[in-house]
Amino acid sequence: VSLTSLLHRASLLLASAALAAGFAWERQWSWAAFFLAAGGVGWIAAQLLAPKTYPAAARSASNRLGSVMFIFVVIAAALGILAEMPSLAMLVAILAALAAWDLNAFQARLALAPKDEKTLALEKAHLLRLGWVLGAGLFLSLAGLLVQIRLSLLWAMLLGVVVVFGIRLGLDALRGR
């Protein structure tokens, strides 16, 4: 079993466990049990849809299932936020779901690669970048959770425009490296 596969299953479980923990924190036991069960079903489906050879049909089915699971967790987390469940748990669920969605697709692509050192390097590079991206996402989200500034609408709009242009300029500068 490759590291990608292990991490994929672990992130699936983590997503459902985070959702369940968040809902359990607010004593919503039935919802917590439901999310745990959904996580279990997703885990089993991931096991079944990951044959060694990964024929095209299985790959497509696996990608579809991965997307469905991702959307499901995002909706559940958004509803959890609206129902005032712990934000950190919902954030962790979103991060884990994003990781699971990415790893699911990567695993399917990886099945087409020969089992050699180059593939290992590719896997390592992918996991490293995913780790950085998830870390940055977690950091920025936590910063947003902890630091709260009140702005008027005008300032907020101005800041939004600056951010959009800043991102655009930053990306262009980085891509032109």
Add this chain to the structure above:
Amino acid sequence: MTNRFWLLTVTIYGLLFLGMATLQGTALLLAIPLLVYLGAAILFAPLEEQQGRSHLSIQRQVSAHVVTQNTPVQIKVTLVNEGPAADELFLQDNIPAKVKQIQGDTRKLIPLAAGETAELDYSVSLGRGELDLQNTQAILSEHFGLLQRAIQLTNPGKIRAIPESLRLRKLTIQPQQTRGFSGPIPARQKGSGMSFWGVREYQMGDSLRRINWKVSARRTQWRDTSRTQDLFSNEFEQERIADVGLILDAREQTNTFLHGQDLFEYSVQATAALSEAFLADGHRVSLLTYGYGMSRVYPGYGKIQRELILNALAKVTPGSNYALESLNNLPTRLFPARSQLVMISPLGAQDFPAFIRLSRDDYEVLLVSPDPVSFAANIQSGKNRPEDLPNLHTAMRLARLERNLLLRKLNRLGVQVVDWPVDQPLDRTLNAVLGRQRLFRRNLKAVGL
């Protein structure tokens, strides 16, 4: 942009909309990891081509362009990246589904650094026909697979699989008309040759070797007291080459196709073997395929002709055409008068009149007929339910009776019929039948008929 990109974008917009609609800042925060993920994908997305010039160059190497069917062919595709690095390269050589891959991979996922080379190395086994490899697909992508750039790299390569040739022993044919060059067929004319033809009086200039001393001695006459001796010389039968016209029946309705096995392939193999055998004997051979349309290889000799015929056989496929449903429209004018025709056909009941026409036109016809009844019986016997077997046996018996009747009628017409059960070697069947007929002719000759 892939479906995953759009799904992620819609999800981010959804979360942002939800946050703003419900005035919940934390809902907006949920979108941040997704935005970072999307941003990273955009940042590392593969660059677009500049001025339509691809940074990837590709080359295909094929171990052989013409092979015998079912022979492995090694294919090597080399891609060179002359542009910037790509996180992932998915390289796929598009080969048709009918081609059997033996070894290696036709697709690969690898990281591709700037100036690096990627290779696909695989071998395939081809059935009879042509494999026209055109494009190799390269998909460059960043690590998350959200933004991809697909490139079709034109990379032509043709492989032709010619039919497998069965080895045949020397075939004896006796057309009524031969050509002017020396060859293996007795021409029914006296001249220089190997077979004894007769004896005639010695003529000035005859080689001493040709004098038949026994006959000359027997004919020695004593006149008065002097002895006059008449000399006699041997005459030999001329041996010539012949015009052989091969006719391959490629009509869909006569060629049985059952459970993935095609009787037509046996017809093609037989045609290839016969053409090789006749060309090896020095005959002038031509080929006509009769199916969806008619295609022809003009008469010729030797290795080049062999290659032309095998190439034509590599391309031929069975087809149907209302105008060519029976052999009645066979263009006999394409073949020299009174020459040898070799028809390779499983035959249909409606084909008998065509043979009457060929016999009337003084063609010497040899029919090699792959047996569709035994072919179907062999395939069906293992596939049927036990309760269906009696019906199958009855059907097979009726079909065999019908076929035997047709073949017997053709035999009476003077057609040399070789009924070939395809599970047996063609060489054995041909020699058994032709040997029998040769013996019959020799006996006829012996009794003066």
